[in-house]
Each structure stands twice: as structure tokens, then as C-alpha cells.
Amino acid sequence: VVDDGSANRDVVAPVHQIYASDPRFSFILLANNVGKRKAQIAAIRSSSGDLVLNVDSNTILADDVVTKLVLKMHDPGIGAAMGQLIASNRNQTWLTRLTDMEYWLACNEERAAQARFGAVMCCRGPCAMYRRSALSLLLDQYEAQFFRGKPSDFGEDRHLTILMLKAGFRTEYVPDAIAATVVPHSLRPYLRQQLRWARSTFRDTFLAMRLLPELDGYLTLDVVGQNLGPLLLAISSLAALAQLLIDGSIPWWTGLTIAVMTMVRCSVAALRARELRFIGFSLHTPINIFLLLPLKAYALCTLSNRDWLSR
Numbered sequence: 001v002v003d004d005g006s007a008n009r010d011v012v013a014p015v016h017q018i019y020a021s022d023p024r025f026s027f028i029l030l031a032n033n034v035g036k037r038k039a040q041i042a043a044i045r046s047s048s049g050d051l052v053l054n055v056d057s058n059t060i061l062a063d064d065v066v067t068k069l070v071l072k073m074h075d076p077g078i079g080a081a082m083g084q085l086i087a088s089n090r091n092q093t094w095l096t097r098l099t100d101m102e103y104w105l106a107c108n109e110e111r112a113a114q115a116r117f118g119a120v121m122c123c124r125g126p127c128a129m130y131r132r133s134a135l136s137l138l139l140d141q142y143e144a145q146f147f148r149g150k151p152s153d154f155g156e157d158r159h160l161t162i163l164m165l166k167a168g169f170r171t172e173y174v175p176d177a178i179a180a181t182v183v184p185h186s187l188r189p190y191l192r193q194q195l196r197w198a199r200s201t202f203r204d205t206f207l208a209m210r211l212l213p214e215l216d217g218y219l220t221l222d223v224v225g226q227n228l229g230p231l232l233l234a235i236s237s238l239a240a241l242a243q244l245l246i247d248g249s250i251p252w253w254t255g256l257t258i259a260v261m262t263m264v265r266c267s268v269a270a271l272r273a274r275e276l277r278f279i280g281f282s283l284h285t286p287i288n289i290f291l292l293l294p295l296k297a298y299a300l301c302t303l304s305n306r307d308w309l310s311r
Contacts, residue, residue, distance in 0.1 A: 001025060002043050005033035037156045041143050044135055052130045054157075058182040059126040060088060068177040069129040079134040079169025080161060082111070082123035083177030092185045094283075099183040099190070101281045105269055110222075111173040117216040118170035121208060121223065125157040127179035131169070138163045152306070155200025162204055166211050191295060196307075198299035233258070234293045258285065 001019075006012060009029070019025040028042050044052055051073055055061060065083055072081045084107045087100035114120045123130075135142075142160055145152040152159070161171055184190035205227060212220040240254045262285045270278035 002028045002039045003030060004035070004039040005030050038143065040156065041139055044132070044139065047132060050132055052132050052135060054125055054128045054130065055179070056126040056181060060180045061127065062178040062180075065127065065177045065179060066129075068174050069127075072172050072174050073129060073131060075170075076131075077170050078118075078131070078172055079164035079167070080120075080123045080128060080130045081172040081174055082120060082129075083127040083179045084108070084173075084175050085124060085126055086178060086180050087183045088180035089182055089185060095187065095190060096183050096185050097277070098281060098284050098287070101269070101278055102284065103183075104273060104278075105281070107173065108175060108272070109269070112175065114219065114222065115171075115173040117219055118172065119165055119215050119219055120171040120173050121161060121165075121219070122158040123161045123164075123171055126181040127177065128157060128161075130160070130164075134164060134167065134169050137167060152203060155197070155204060158200055158204045159207075162207050162211065165215070166207075187291075191291065194292060195295055195299055198296045199303055199305065202300055202303055230288075230293060230296060233289065234297070237289050237293065258289075 001016075003009070003012065003016075016027050020027070026046065028046060030039065030042060040054070051070060053066065053069070061083075069081050069083060072078065085103045087096050087103060089096050090100040091097070111120050111122075138160070141163055142156075145159055164171055184193055205223065208223055212223060236254055236258070240250045244250050262282045263279075266279050266281045269281065270276055
């Protein structure tokens with residue numbers, strides 16, 4: 001248990017005492033608040049097991065998750081593996097329903113495809129298992145990540161995964177290892193989360209692009225497509241907006257193309273998941289165009305900002 005420089009040590013000390021004699025627990029009391037990444041590194045360096053499981057505080061694991069991840073990690077060439085993420089509060093609001101579908105698509109399309117090449121590009125923090133011997137080779141690089149001369153202390157899951165791949169380890173996805181995590185239920189915290197993730201993605205894309213020539217050609221297409229797709233969508237949207245301002249009309253083919261692509265994607269997901277609710281993911285398209293694309297543009301212009309935006 002890592003106490004990351006809590007200011008109320010006198011209050012939590014009795015809790016530490018309760019578990020002090022329990023051999024399953026050990027406490028690391030950091031003198032100052034150093035942030036999630038350095039606290040995580042302190043725990044890893046104090047660990048002794050062959051495998052390290054990372055779980056976010058808002059995540060509940062299914063009973064068999066550890067067993068299934070350990071089975072995948074039997075291959076010594078695998079440095080990390082992640083489970084499938086679902087939204088534990090899926091039925092709370094319309095946004096949590098969309099986010100749950102977004103997680104399904106990210107796990108069972110994107111990660112599943114990357115796993116066929118042993119190169120999942122981001123083992124997500126809520127449920128990821130790492131080989132400690134691999135971590136020991138990478139911790140100094142992981143701790144010393146800088147961006148424009150400043151420490152980079154968020155997006156730790158993506159960066160650590162890319163370091164694993166760069167070191168020659170494979171990264172995997174285990175679809176039947178289910179982890180339920182709490183997702184934002186309203187737009188403001190959702191957009192703050194997406195802004196932090198966008199900055200992290202942009203920062204580590206440059207590192208990933210240098211790594212891609214050593215991996216399969218599909219992964220190059222995958223990473224380029226993930227970054228080029230939103231750019232093309234943004235250009236199409238801006239062109240339509242410009243025409244609307246100039247002559248008061250929107251080219252019908254722009255809206256039709258976006259609508260057709262949206263319905264094809266949602267229909268394929270509905271067929272693969274055998275759940276009609278994925279047709280409703282089409283509502284994510286206007287959110288993407290009118291909220292997430294401007295947010296990603298802002299993220300690109302403010303890459304040096306280190307705020308976690310969660311407090």
C-alpha cells in the first residue's frame with residue numbers, strides 16, 4: 001500500500017496499525033506527494049512476485065481475472081496483458097451507455113486486432129498485468145519520461161506498453177478477463193478525461209511511429225489510421241461548415257458519407273456482439289464531430305499541460 005505523501009498521516013496511521021501485522025500487506029510511506037507514476041514505481045520496486053497486476057481504484061475484477069491473465073503470461077515472451085473493460089455504471093446515463101459501447105469497440109475490435117500480432121498498443125490501466133523482470137528493465141525509462149523538458153506523469157499505461165514493445169516483448173489482450181470500471185456519467189468529467197487521454201495519445205504516438213517499422217505492417221496502418229481518420233473527419237466537417245457560411249448550404253454527400261460510415265460500423269458491431277444496442281452508438285458521431293474533434297485540436301495545442309484535470 002503506497003501512501004503518496006498524505007497530509008493527514010495522523011488520521012490514517014491507526015488504519016496502518018490494524019494491518020501492520022498482516023503478512024499480506026506492506027506499507028510504503030512517501031515523504032512527499034509525487035504522483036501516480038512514481039508511487040506505482042515505488043510499489044513495483046518493492047514487489048517480489050513474478051507478475052505485477054495494475055488495477056485502478058474504481059475498478060472491480062471478476063473472480064477469475066487473475067487466473068486468466070496469469071495463464072496468458074506463461075509465455076516468457078509476453079511482457080504485458082490486459083483484460084476486457086466494461087462500464088460498471090453502464091445503465092446510469094445515456095453517456096455511460098455510449099462509453100460502455102466505446103469500451104467494447106476499443107477492446108474487441110482495436111485491441112483484439114492488435115493482439116493477433118502480439119502488439120496491443122495500450123494495455124489499459126484498470127486491468128493490466130506485467131512481467132516484473134521486464135518492468136525492471138524499463139523502470140528507469142518509464143520514470144524519466146519527459147515532454148518538452150517537463151516530466152510526463154499521465155498516460156502511464158500507454159507509455160509503459162510502448163516501452164514493452166520497444167524492448168522486444170509482446171503485449172496481449174484477454175477478452176474473457178472482465179474488469180468493470182466506473183466511467184464519467186456527465187459531459188464535463190468525460191471531456192476532462194478525454195482531454196487527458198488525447199494529450200497522452202499524441203505524446204506517445206511519436207514514440208510509437210518510430211517503433212512501427214520493427215512490427216507488422218498492419219500495425220503501421222492501424223496507428224496511421226487512428227490518427228489520420230480524425231484528421232480527415234475534421235477537414236470534412238470544416239469544409240462543410242465553410243460552405244454553410246459562404247453560400248448557406250452543406251454538401252449532401254458529406255453528411256451522407258458520415259452517416260453511411262457510422263451505420264456500417266455500428267451494424268457490424270451489433271452483429272459481432274449480437275446486441276442491437278450498438279446501433280445506438282451512432283449517437284457518438286455528433287459527439288465526436290462537435291465535441292471530441294475540437295477537444296483533440298485543443299489537446300494538440302496544449303501538449304505541455306500536465307494537469308490531470310480530475311480534481
